[in-house]
Amino acid sequence: MMNDSPQEWPEPIIRVQSLSESIKGSNSIPERYIKPISERPNSNNNMISDDDCINIPIIDLKGVYSEDPKIRALTLNKISEACKEWGFFQVVNHGVSHELMDMARETWREFFHMPMEEKQKYANSPKTYEGYGSRLGVEKGAILDWSDYYYLHFLPFNLKDFNKWPSHPPSCREVVDEYGRELVNLCGRLMKVLSKNLGLEEECLQNGFGGEDIGACLRVNFYPKCPRPELTLGLSSHSDPGGITLLLPDHNIPGLQVRRGHSWITVKPSPHAFIVNIGDQIQVLSNGIYKSVEHRVIVNSNEERVSLAFFYNPKSDIPIEPVKELVTKERPSLYKAMTYEKYRLFIRLKGPSGKSHLESLKSPPPSTN
Ligand code: OGA
Ligand code: NI
Secondary structure (H helix, E strand, O other), X not given: OHHHOOOOOOXXXXXXXXXXXXXXXXXXXXXXXXXXXXXXXXXXXXXXXXXXXXXXXXXXXXXHHOOOHHHHHHXXXXXXXXXXXXXXXXXXXXXXXXXXXXXXXXXXXXXXXXXXXXXXXXXXXXXXXXXXXXXXXXXXOOOXXXXXXXXXXXXXHHHOOHHHOOXXXXXXXXXXXXXHHHHHHHHHHHHHHHHHHOOOOOOHHHHHOOOOOOEEEEEEEEXXXXXXXXXXXXXXXXXXXXXXXXXXXXXXXXXXEEEEOOEEEEOOOOOOOEEXXXXXXXXXXXXOOOOOOOEEEOOXXXXXXXXXXXXXXXXXXXXXXOOHHHOOOOOOOOEOXXXXXXXXXXXXXXXXXXXXXXXXXXXXXXXXX
16 A cells, blocks of 8 residues: 555656756757657658647537537537547636636646755655655656656645645645646536546446545646657656546647557647547556547747646546446446556656556456356
């Protein structure tokens, strides 16, 4: 359980932001950040689609609440297809104030531009991950990603601790708190939509998550400029371990790529949309009908990028397994039950590693007798 978590990082932490500043004008990056050829952004077996027409589906969420049953059905259907085919979609008309979204992003940008001494006050450790960090896994000698981050909890309430949130800029705590409240609300609405689309009672997925006692946390990613973006990644390929993720990307700066078969699609963010993606726990609860899809982040040499990833997760100590109604003779349970607490430990030890953990949950094939 929790005491399996390492207490300290295996090596001294280097802030990628400081590194990026210190190598300005140089044409190389430290070896620790250079990915094996097969993982690099432009390697041949990771073809990037240059097709400008391809993007993840964009969904007008107000269609879900339309008085016109045709529009409602059409919208629900679009979401259903996106959850099955892409594991990703963007939502517009989601009800969260655009001003609040901008304030949240700009507050965090300001935080990352505070002097290093200020940020170091919040330096995190692998014990809880809360605070200012620069790596995920704790394996000594691991190849690192080109990013720093800030991680904090909104829910459960007993984990929310303002003292672990930045006190500067002064608006930070208030803005981030309101942002969290609005996004918990939006995720609650999406959980109902997903339940309905799976043919379940509206509250079914939420109940599977532990009802009111869910978890919610924020990871703010900061991707500094990189002189050799073709050699590294801002965030290695991974699927999100939790339930639903709402990503607020930066203005007009591409970065997020979503796996589609053997290629990677670069997401083109719509103004003031949230990028929604299905996490591993929804894949498990839906018995594999909905997919938690691998994604990664590329960096660039001209601009830094800030993104806010908000994670809506199950209560940490209840077993998560496929919902009964979705397990049939024709479609046996694909996954073994596991608590989220235990599941999360894996990614914390290994860092981002594709979908390898979900694979380990797979039930053995049913015996034929
Ligand atoms: C994440 C993530 C994507 C991005 O934080 O899990 O996938 O664009 N972020 O920063
Ligand atoms: Ni992610």
